[in-house]
Amino acid sequence: xxxxxxxxxxVPVFEEAPVELRCNYSSSVSVYLFWYVQxxxxxxxxxxxYLSGSTLVKGINGFEAxxxxxxxxxxxxxxxxxxxxxxEYFCAVSDLNRQGAQKLVFGQGTRLTINP
Amino acid sequence: EAGVAQSxxxxxxxxxxxxxxxxxxxxxxxTLYWYQQILxxxxxxxxxxxxxxxxxxxxxxxxxxxxERLKGVDSTLKIQPAKLExxxxxxxxSSFWGGSLDExxxxxxxxxxxx
Numbered sequence: 001x002x003x004x005x006x007x008x009x010x011v012p013v014f015e016e017a018p019v020e021l022r023c024n025y026s027s028s029v030s031v032y033l034f035w036y037v038q039x040x041x042x043x044x045x046x047x048x049x050y051l052s053g054s055t056l057v058k059g060i061n062g063f064e065a066x067x068x069x070x071x072x073x074x075x076x077x078x079x080x081x082x083x084x085x086x087x088e089y090f091c092a093v094s095d096l097n098r099q100g101a102q103k104l105v106f107g108q109g110t111r112l113t114i115n116p
Numbered sequence: 117e118a119g120v121a122q123s124x125x126x127x128x129x130x131x132x133x134x135x136x137x138x139x140x141x142x143x144x145x146x147t148l149y150w151y152q153q154i155l156x157x158x159x160x161x162x163x164x165x166x167x168x169x170x171x172x173x174x175x176x177x178x179x180x181x182x183x184e185r186l187k188g189v190d191s192t193l194k195i196q197p198a199k200l201e202x203x204x205x206x207x208x209x210s211s212f213w214g215g216s217l218d219e220x221x222x223x224x225x226x227x228x229x230x231x
Contacts, residue, residue, distance in 0.1 A: 004158075009156075032217075036222075041224065042224055042225075043120070043209075043222030043223050043224045043225055044159070044207070044209075044222040045222070046219050046220075049219075051217060090158050092158075097171070097172040097174065101164065101166070101171045101172060101214060102214065102215055102218075103149075103161050103164060103172060104159075104161065104220065105161075106158030106159050106160070107158050108156070108158050109156075109157070109158050
């Protein structure tokens with residue numbers, strides 16, 4: 001079964017500074033990876049996803065992530081953060097259940113706090 | 117396009133009581149998911165429906181949790197009786213057909229507090 005580890009539970013950053021949120025997954029032959037954002041009292045929203053092709057994936061709100069197969073990582077980056085980026089960020093990997101259907105396995109989450 | 121609707125948004129109950137949550141997925145979405153998100157953790161899949169059939173309920177505590185999706189549209193998740201450790205946010209999500217290339221859309225969740 002797939003698993004995901006988010007290496008930082010909390011990341012405080014000053015506004016307009018760059019940020020990297022780290023994510024490692026368990027190795028597999030093929031893997032689909034996702035980053036979701038959760039704003040306070042809201043559901044999860046897809047930021048970006050890697051299915052195949054280019055290892056650099058661009059998402060919404062200026063975020064991007066790089067798939068690194070040799071390091072089994074999928075770190076999320078943004079060159080300049082804004083106060084509105086304050087949220088919880090979840091890395092997820094697609095796995096197969098016993099019936100062969102796809103399901104998402106989420107990491108523990110990283111709380112990104114942007115300070116003025 | 118209307119998103120995934122959930123109700124209630126908040127619920128406080130005492131342990132051993134029963135509670136039910138309701139979810140209305142995006143119109144036309146065949147696959148519906150219920151997740152449990154305990155404070156400080158990522159969402160954990162409880163049950164996945166494809167139309168009105170169960171695809172995966174391997175992590176659903178079946179002695180106290182039940183779920184149904186009548187007519188392949190709305191779904192209800194029930195807990196009976198509730199325990200303190202059931203305090204969590206219960207998220208409903210839906211997708212068009214449930215494949216890995218298929219985006220899941222999440223509702224706002226129901227925050228359950230068991231006292």
